[in-house]
Amino acid sequence: MTTAHHPTPEAPQVTVRGEARLEVDPEVARIAITVSARGTDRAGTLADLTRRNGEALALVRSYGDAVEKLETGTLSLAPEPARHGRGERVRAYQGRVHLTAELNDFTALGELTTRLADLDQTRIDGPWWALRPDSPQHAEARRRAVGEAVQRARAYAEALGTGLAALLELSDTGLVPPSAPMGGARMSFAAETVDTPPAMDLEPQRQTVTAEVAARFTMHPPKL
Template sequence: MTQHPPTPEAPQVTVRGEGRLEVEPERARIGVSLRARGTDRTDVLATLTSRNTEAITLIKSYGEAVATLETGALSVTPEPARHGRGERVRGYQGWVHLSTELTDFTALGELVTRLADLEWTRVDGPWWSLRPDSPAHAEARRQAVREAVRRAREYAEALGSTLVALLELSDTGLGPGPGMSGPPGGGMRMAFAAESTEAPPALDLEPQRQTVTAEVAARFVMSPPAL
């Protein structure tokens, strides 16, 4: 980049501009952990497969409300006997983890409740977020640029000068603010075994507003000030 050193005839001003928005989330992610235990490895695998299929079928039944559905880690672990010598096994324990994102929050509370009502199932979340291509990010950047121009113009006016040209504009950072939620440490956890055949009432989940921030640095040429 060509450097333009400041001179008395073409002084420069460098400022920062910040943009900050509070917006409603666009996605909610939940984690689902399915568990099976037993004394026979084959039976544990069969039970885990059945519960995994049941959970996936339930999630997919919400159609376009589901943005993504992914299977994470799967494990089947022998449980050693508490007493005795040798490699004695008293049973097996299996886990499979699912992760899903929803864009329709009206279906979220019902799905979370129905998943948590499945046997030996744990639900974590929701973690709220925006889409990577959310218009909120572009608006925060525009707000940051407008703020930079406003600040530069105020400095110039204080000197009896005006802005003449923009020399440089750089993005110094764009990212989630304090309101952007995600794992770990957020959301809720529910885990219990289903015993009742009645459908549980849907949870009323209030979306957590997201804070989007942007920051730019800008360098301008000013007209000679009237000092």
């Protein structure tokens, strides 16, 4: 059972807040890939969609360790009803596959995006810059926030001509995720026919990590 610590003249307390804000480079970037197919025949549309999806997957996988994740999101194949006429007449079939790729090599990212956009009926969205969930930058932000809390408490104690005695409580008031965790500059373009697509020059967006803590200390009794 935890005993509550109440301030007394013999053990006065000081409560402070510590904050830290870091500007760091991103560690990964994500792009969204949409592969499409459209035709008047269901089987033919599905075959085109399957082929284009395979081409996109093979291209992303060819970048090896630069790609940390490659996931398929949703797949759809839907009929488009005829604008005029009765019954269930179908004008065409529209198919889409949504993929997500996460890369740690931003030079490869610029090359991959242009090569993907050069594929037939392929759209690219992104990039979204981010830190990994287990990034050491999160721990560093917390460490600096704690350091600031101790420094503030010590400054208050010294202003009273005394010093800190013991830590009573330390609480994490919230770790703010990096600014725009999946945000930043966003590009969107569909495939166009070009002879040799140039690599896209992408400038990584720096991430902001903010940590906040609250700390409560006892002080040696000051002589007032």
